[in-house]
Amino acid sequence: MDEGPRIFAVPVHTLPGRQLGTVRTGRTPQGQRVGIAFTRPDLLASAMGAEQPWVKLCESALRSMLRPLGIDRIQVDPLLVAPAVSIPSTVPVPYRGAPALVGAKRC
Template identity: 45%
Template sequence: MTHTLYGDDAEPVERVPAGRLCVPVRPVAHGCAARLFRTPPGGRTAVAFTTPGGLRAVLGPDQPWIALAEPALRALVRPLGVEALTVDPTLTAAASSAAAPMGADTTGAVPVACVPASLSAR
């Protein structure tokens, strides 16, 4: 049996987001800069969303963003030493019916999927 490569293969060899990605940005002196985040283990990552609605759902309706293709985003953050790209992340928190009291042990909490790098460095 021979293996043929067609565009409709069930398991494509390379899983790369195609098309426009919505990249969260922050204002800087001469325009904007891509926001970098940290993964739960602490690594730096660029973040992008496949839809504006997905970005708003995770980062809020006021989060500014720009449209970039995946290769352009990687080229933008590579000089900063960032190799990871997280597409469509979700924020997670511990399931709870009430807020934990002050001083309560929260070590069992599920980590946040992506934390802004500027906040996690504190």
């Protein structure tokens, strides 16, 4: 029996006043950029909060959106998606990193 396409709940960034959004990406603790996806919307809400916008995407569509960014890895069901922890320095630097992922499993 053939399985259908793998469908994910994928967090997105939205722009105020626009219906256009972009998929969210993150970084592993080692610094590798990854796509973020969840097998169920409740797992997304647990990791990112109930207010996080998301869309349903099949795996192939998500991969095609990540490919131009040079991202070939998808973290599935991370337990926590949070801003990267930075070490304080004497000169404040604005945050420019992607969210960090904790406890994620790889597709």
